Amino acid sequence: MSLMRITSPHAHGPSRTSRVMQQVLLATLPGVIVLTHFFGFGTLVNIFWAGILAVAFEALALKLRKRPLGFYLGDYSALVTAVLLGIALPPYSPWWLIAVGIASAILLAKHLYGGLGYNPFNPAMVGYVVLLISFPVQMTSWAPPRGAGELPGLIDALQACFLPASFDGVTMATPLDLLKQNDSLLMEDLWQANPQFGRWGGLGWEWASIAFLAGGLWLLYQRVFTWHAPLSMLATLTLMAALFYDGGSSASGGSPLFHLLSGATMFGAFFIVTDPVSSAVSVRGRLIYGALIGLLVYLIRIFGNYPDAVAFAVLIMNLAAPFIDQYTQPRTYGHARQGGDR
Amino acid sequence: MRKVFDFHGGIHPAENKHQSLRTPIASAGVPAELILPLSQHIGAPAEPIVEVGQRVLKGQVVAAASGFVSVPVHAPTSGQVTAIEDRLIAHPSGLSAPCIVITSDGLDQWQECQPVADYHSVDKADLLARIRDAGIAGMGGAGFPTAVKLTVKPQAPIATLILNGTECEPYITADDILMRERAQHIIEGAQILSHLIEPSEVLIGIEDNKPESIAAMQVAAQGTGIEIVVFPTKYPSGGEKQLIEILTGKQVPSGGLPADIGVICQNVGSAVAVRDAILEGKPLISRVVTVTGEAVEEPQNLEALIGTPMSYLLQTAGYQAAKNQRLIMGGPMMGFTVPDADVPIVKTTNCILAPSAAELPAPPPAQPCIRCGMCAEACPASLLPQQLFWFAQGKEFEKAEQHNLFDCIECGACSYVCPSTIPLVQYYRAAKAEVIQIRQDAEKSEHSRLRFEARQARKEREEAEKEAKRAARKKAAEEKARLAAEQGDAQEDPIQAAIERAKAKKAAQASGGDAESELEKLEKLVITTRKRLETASTKLEAAKAEGSEHVDALQLGVDKTSAKLAAAEQALHAYQQANPSPDIPAPAAPDDAAQAAIERAMAARQADAAKSPEEKARESLQKLEARLAKSEARLQEGRAAGEEEKIIIALESTVERLREKVAAGKAQLKQAETC
Numbered sequence A: 001m002s003l004m005r006i007t008s009p010h011a012h013g014p015s016r017t018s019r020v021m022q023q024v025l026l027a028t029l030p031g032v033i034v035l036t037h038f039f040g041f042g043t044l045v046n047i048f049w050a051g052i053l054a055v056a057f058e059a060l061a062l063k064l065r066k067r068p069l070g071f072y073l074g075d076y077s078a079l080v081t082a083v084l085l086g087i088a089l090p091p092y093s094p095w096w097l098i099a100v101g102i103a104s105a106i107l108l109a110k111h112l113y114g115g116l117g118y119n120p121f122n123p124a125m126v127g128y129v130v131l132l133i134s135f136p137v138q139m140t141s142w143a144p145p146r147g148a149g150e151l152p153g154l155i156d157a158l159q160a161c162f163l164p165a166s167f168d169g170v171t172m173a174t175p176l177d178l179l180k181q182n183d184s185l186l187m188e189d190l191w192q193a194n195p196q197f198g199r200w201g202g203l204g205w206e207w208a209s210i211a212f213l214a215g216g217l218w219l220l221y222q223r224v225f226t227w228h229a230p231l232s233m234l235a236t237l238t239l240m241a242a243l244f245y246d247g248g249s250s251a252s253g254g255s256p257l258f259h260l261l262s263g264a265t266m267f268g269a270f271f272i273v274t275d276p277v278s279s280a281v282s283v284r285g286r287l288i289y290g291a292l293i294g295l296l297v298y299l300i301r302i303f304g305n306y307p308d309a310v311a312f313a314v315l316i317m318n319l320a321a322p323f324i325d326q327y328t329q330p331r332t333y334g335h336a337r338q339g340g341d342r
Numbered sequence B: 001m002r003k004v005f006d007f008h009g010g011i012h013p014a015e016n017k018h019q020s021l022r023t024p025i026a027s028a029g030v031p032a033e034l035i036l037p038l039s040q041h042i043g044a045p046a047e048p049i050v051e052v053g054q055r056v057l058k059g060q061v062v063a064a065a066s067g068f069v070s071v072p073v074h075a076p077t078s079g080q081v082t083a084i085e086d087r088l089i090a091h092p093s094g095l096s097a098p099c100i101v102i103t104s105d106g107l108d109q110w111q112e113c114q115p116v117a118d119y120h121s122v123d124k125a126d127l128l129a130r131i132r133d134a135g136i137a138g139m140g141g142a143g144f145p146t147a148v149k150l151t152v153k154p155q156a157p158i159a160t161l162i163l164n165g166t167e168c169e170p171y172i173t174a175d176d177i178l179m180r181e182r183a184q185h186i187i188e189g190a191q192i193l194s195h196l197i198e199p200s201e202v203l204i205g206i207e208d209n210k211p212e213s214i215a216a217m218q219v220a221a222q223g224t225g226i227e228i229v230v231f232p233t234k235y236p237s238g239g240e241k242q243l244i245e246i247l248t249g250k251q252v253p254s255g256g257l258p259a260d261i262g263v264i265c266q267n268v269g270s271a272v273a274v275r276d277a278i279l280e281g282k283p284l285i286s287r288v289v290t291v292t293g294e295a296v297e298e299p300q301n302l303e304a305l306i307g308t309p310m311s312y313l314l315q316t317a318g319y320q321a322a323k324n325q326r327l328i329m330g331g332p333m334m335g336f337t338v339p340d341a342d343v344p345i346v347k348t349t350n351c352i353l354a355p356s357a358a359e360l361p362a363p364p365p366a367q368p369c370i371r372c373g374m375c376a377e378a379c380p381a382s383l384l385p386q387q388l389f390w391f392a393q394g395k396e397f398e399k400a401e402q403h404n405l406f407d408c409i410e411c412g413a414c415s416y417v418c419p420s421t422i423p424l425v426q427y428y429r430a431a432k433a434e435v436i437q438i439r440q441d442a443e444k445s446e447h448s449r450l451r452f453e454a455r456q457a458r459k460e461r462e463e464a465e466k467e468a469k470r471a472a473r474k475k476a477a478e479e480k481a482r483l484a485a486e487q488g489d490a491q492e493d494p495i496q497a498a499i500e501r502a503k504a505k506k507a508a509q510a511s512g513g514d515a516e517s518e519l520e521k522l523e524k525l526v527i528t529t530r531k532r533l534e535t536a537s538t539k540l541e542a543a544k545a546e547g548s549e550h551v552d553a554l555q556l557g558v559d560k561t562s563a564k565l566a567a568a569e570q571a572l573h574a575y576q577q578a579n580p581s582p583d584i585p586a587p588a589a590p591d592d593a594a595q596a597a598i599e600r601a602m603a604a605r606q607a608d609a610a611k612s613p614e615e616k617a618r619e620s621l622q623k624l625e626a627r628l629a630k631s632e633a634r635l636q637e638g639r640a641a642g643e644e645e646k647i648i649i650a651l652e653s654t655v656e657r658l659r660e661k662v663a664a665g666k667a668q669l670k671q672a673e674t675c
Ligand code: SF4
Pocket: B368, B369, B370, B371, B372, B373, B374, B375, B376, B385, B386, B389, B414, B417, B418, B419, B420, B421, B422, B424
């Protein structure tokens, strides 16, 4: 008998990276269903096509880097990136747009930096921002939600994706766009004048946001991530919105609830900000990281040139994460608190 | 109820404790052969004092403590010493180490025990000596000599004595069952320890997953003032630092000892061993070992003699080797695998774990770290394991140290929770080892740098002196020439003559000067070599006094140096005879100088041997103190001069070590004085 020699610990908990990724995928489901309900099959087609491309690009990258395919594909991380980008892109995006986005995410943001765990930036957000800068028209044309216009069917959705030239979809400005461009109407009147607004936020968006919130809470319950970053992001955003709300004049920045339930706030808070790889690591670090993202989201939404801001805010903070880490090292057992912030 | 505190992090692995708690402690019996490693504790290994072939009685000392931080080893049964040799032992390195092997004669015949009837009437130093002589070293895992822990008194008095009955590792139940069955003995042990260190409170900490133990201990502790403190189960609450935080809310300063914050911690097993040593006069020759895992049919707790081969205990519990893939000494979190089932159990062995392959499967290949932070959430030391991993992997050791690598207690909580199944602790161990190696190298190179600098400085000084002499002579000659010229003979051309005289003189002096420098060189060589011999001899003596392992190397050094001295003196002698000079008296019998130095050293050694232990201790202490002062001065100089950080660190660690040595020396002296 030959005995194995392994160093301690010999026991191992049940947690596995691939399972974590599967849980994240599962948690996006409610949001995806609601998006599909309000915007038609566009999101599903996005996700489907993005998923195929992501696995293909991931395999290509692994092959070029001479890594075992099965082992690394099994971590589901490429699929997570694909689903997140698929959700973030406007429904009915053309196939090449998605392809460019996924290529940037997987090849540029992930493998160029050394693959999973080594990427300083969130891959899905890199893909998104590359597209937003290169193809602003496509990236800001959103289909009207159910109740504000006709919904294309599944065939139309496929056609929009794969034969974009022959697809002639209707697009509308998003609520965040409208708010930004508004300078004459009271909030109330703005709401009345545009069918894109729902009860609290964007029509359809508000329910999708609530669905993403639900998925996020489930992940929290599953201990996939901690509450620190998402909560501090949402709290800061709420605080900023409350500060600049002014009751709903034409110069108002929109109500806190509007900000929480519009655009990518909830999706970002629970599926992007919580990406562990590119965020700060310590508890205090994550609080700061989340708070600064919340702040940036608001500032960019109201004062910046782009209507939504989660992607930019996250990338900027990805850049800052290592610095946050440096200054938020937790106090180790048996070490004195050193003057304030250590 | 006393307030208990929580510590950061921690995990809840499957406990798997019930399997081995179905039966009471059973005696394992006496195996045919017992293997006693000389080093079962932290500190200097014990030194054998028996010979192969000698018959020994149960409880007889077979190896004596070889220093202050050391404990003796006793024969666990009567029989014959059949070998003193290297055997495979249970050590994470999987190496062999010197052992005394005893073949049992089956009689199990005790030597006479000398119990203390009333320990209150006995001197405390005597009690401490008995604890030390009983070979007791921490039985919870680390194996630090108990008597040393009780002796090293800090400035602050000990406020709290804590007995650790936590046993937070999965599977292990040795302390649990001890508390159930021998609660009374534990309390008696606690009382003896309390008598020795006079704390203001005595606490026994137990996790709430051991209700039977808690009940038994509470009954036994009634009326003694000893408090049983129960707290929630969480791994690793049994870690000394964690337990102290749970019970007192205080943290042991990094790099410090519990005693620094007025706490002394002892394992419940050690308390029983202390009790047995004092009240029954029995040394530590057996302990309770949990034998468990799915590869044994009857998991149970066995009272086993120290030195019993694991295989013997496994057989008793119904071992199924075919089911077993790895054999672990200790628990699943901090235990280590052994290379062979024949390695003996030692004083610190609390568990033998023989898991089946399904029970503790081999870890799946590690995936990349996704920085999920679960490890940081679990870390009881509040470290950032993912960052440490990053630095360890990238060999950025400085950063790893900045992130307090050395505060990692290797509890394994981080690896346990890591979803990417990265063997984190393995990386930390490797990194620590490398850092230590680097430090040692830095110290060494600092050493040689200092030596080099000293030599360089000496050379320069000599050069400068020579230069000065030459200049002086030149000046004198010119002066003379000038005077001669002034009072010069009119018939001659005085200036010309003076110049010629001066020239002649200069030439003579130049050649003479060279000769002089040659002579000087030789003399200096003799002097420095003699000095070196002296320091080497003192060092040798010091090493002998300390019982250092460098004695042989130092002896060699002394021999070599005296040979060199002899050669140097001979060369000097020869030179002086070849170039007789009236100014310089030939040194008397230079050949004998080396001999004399050797004799001096030998005499010193003999004198040393004749000295009482007290004197010896005092002397070595003085020497140590001198060395400490010197290194402290050097450190200060270095700091003032703004030397490289590496060098400062090396110096600091030297000073630190010397301080420790001085402290140990003081304690030893005190002990020597009291006995
Ligand atoms: S638990 Fe593992 S994967 Fe997660 S941050 Fe720590 S080391 Fe990385």
